[in-house]
Amino acid sequence: MNAQKDSFELYHYGESLCSQMVRLTLEEKQIPYLSHHMHLELTGENLSRAFKKINPNAVVPVLIHNGTPLYNSWEIIRYLDNHAPTQGTALMPKSAAGLAALDEKVMENALRGDIALGDNFGTSIAGASTYILAHILKRRPALAVMWDYVTKHPDPIRKFAFCVLRLRGGLPKPLYKKFIHRLALGLADCEQRLADGRDYMFGDYTMLDIMMTAHLHRLEDVHLDGILATGKLPHLAAYWQRVQARPSYQPAITDQHSWEWRAAMDDVYQGQASPFLPLLESQLDARLSDLESRKAAA
Numbered sequence: 396m397n398a399q400k401d402s403f404e405l406y407h408y409g410e411s412l413c414s415q416m417v418r419l420t421l422e423e424k425q426i427p428y429l430s431h432h433m434h435l436e437l438t439g440e441n442l443s444r445a446f447k448k449i450n451p452n453a454v455v456p457v458l459i460h461n462g463t464p465l466y467n468s469w470e471i472i473r474y475l476d477n478h479a480p481t482q483g484t485a486l487m488p489k490s491a492a493g494l495a496a497l498d499e500k501v502m503e504n505a506l507r508g509d510i511a512l513g514d515n516f517g518t519s520i521a522g523a524s525t526y527i528l529a530h531i532l533k534r535r536p537a538l539a540v541m542w543d544y545v546t547k548h549p550d551p552i553r554k555f556a557f558c559v560l561r562l563r564g565g566l567p568k569p570l571y572k573k574f575i576h577r578l579a580l581g582l583a584d585c586e587q588r589l590a591d592g593r594d595y596m597f598g599d600y601t602m603l604d605i606m607m608t609a610h611l612h613r614l615e616d617v618h619l620d621g622i623l624a625t626g627k628l629p630h631l632a633a634y635w636q637r638v639q640a641r642p643s644y645q646p647a648i649t650d651q652h653s654w655e656w657r658a659a660m661d662d663v664y665q666g667q668a669s670p671f672l673p674l675l676e677s678q679l680d681a682r683l684s685d686l687e688s689r690k691a692a693a
């Protein structure tokens with residue numbers, strides 16, 4: 396990588412999972428960038444004409460490399476690792492088998508637009524956070540929010556979802572149950588993966604650990620992190636400490652917290668565990684015992 400010629404600019408939001416992933420990548424790869432921190436629900440800045448010229452889909456993150464915009468967090472992560480393979484941390488497994496297995500795991504953790512909310516781990520943790528989004532949206536008059544989303548958001552499902560959030564303060568309850576169920580499956584699978592004592596999901600640190608770092612941080616934000624203190628996920632709990640101890644964590648995650656998100660979190664949870672924690676725990680128990688009996692039968 397030629398630092399003289401290369402210029403990177405990132406359009407992002409403090410608490411957006413995908414922005415966190417890209418920032419973690421830039422830190423791990425030691426790539427400096429010009430930061431354009433934006434607000435999403437608070438001001439609808441992503442729906443502005445100016446930003447839609449940068450990303451017609453009106454979502455963050457967008458990484459501009461030497462004038463070319465790059466979209467989709469997982470594609471940006473791969474791009475950066477290919478661009479500077481020997482700089483900072485290498486983010487791909489070394490073996491062909493590892494690479495193929497990584498693809499599958501990345502798709503489970505990505506915020507994909509081609510599946511329904513709650514159909515994978517990534518969209519479930521995002522879905523579980525929507526009470527926070529609803530709270531931020533409440534800072535603006537309902538009509539202003541609806542006007543913005545209905546007339547300016549290019550995604551028909553999101554435009555509807557944001558209006559529902561503003562009007563109802565959350566999505567329909569069965570959806571949260573779906574998110575919790577999918578989260579329990581993902582957490583149990585991570586625990587099983589780490590149970591052989593490996594430090595990271597593929598042994599060495601990879602882009603999957605970047606994605607998991609953002610997701611586990613979000614688990615804290617939605618006050619479901621009590622699940623890591625139950626003693627049922629000892630390897631995952633240790634892993635969470637390990638990824639937070641990396642030098643990338645503070646600059647990419649905690650230094651970038653957005654005030655309106657933190658305030659909404661405090662209002663929604665009032666310092667208490669999420670009311671969905673007992674459901675998460677019971678679903679986790681079911682999944683862990685299912686995995687145990689499969690192991691015993693094998």
Ligand SMILES: N[C@@H](CCC(=O)N[C@@H](CS)C(=O)NCC(=O)O)C(=O)O
Pocket residue numbers: 411412413414435441453454455456466467468469505506507508548553
């Ligand atoms: N597939 C995209 C998803 C991007 C995305 O959904 N970003 C969210 C924040 S994590 C966003 O900008 N939401 C604002 C909106 O839809 O109005 C990626 O991986 O980068």
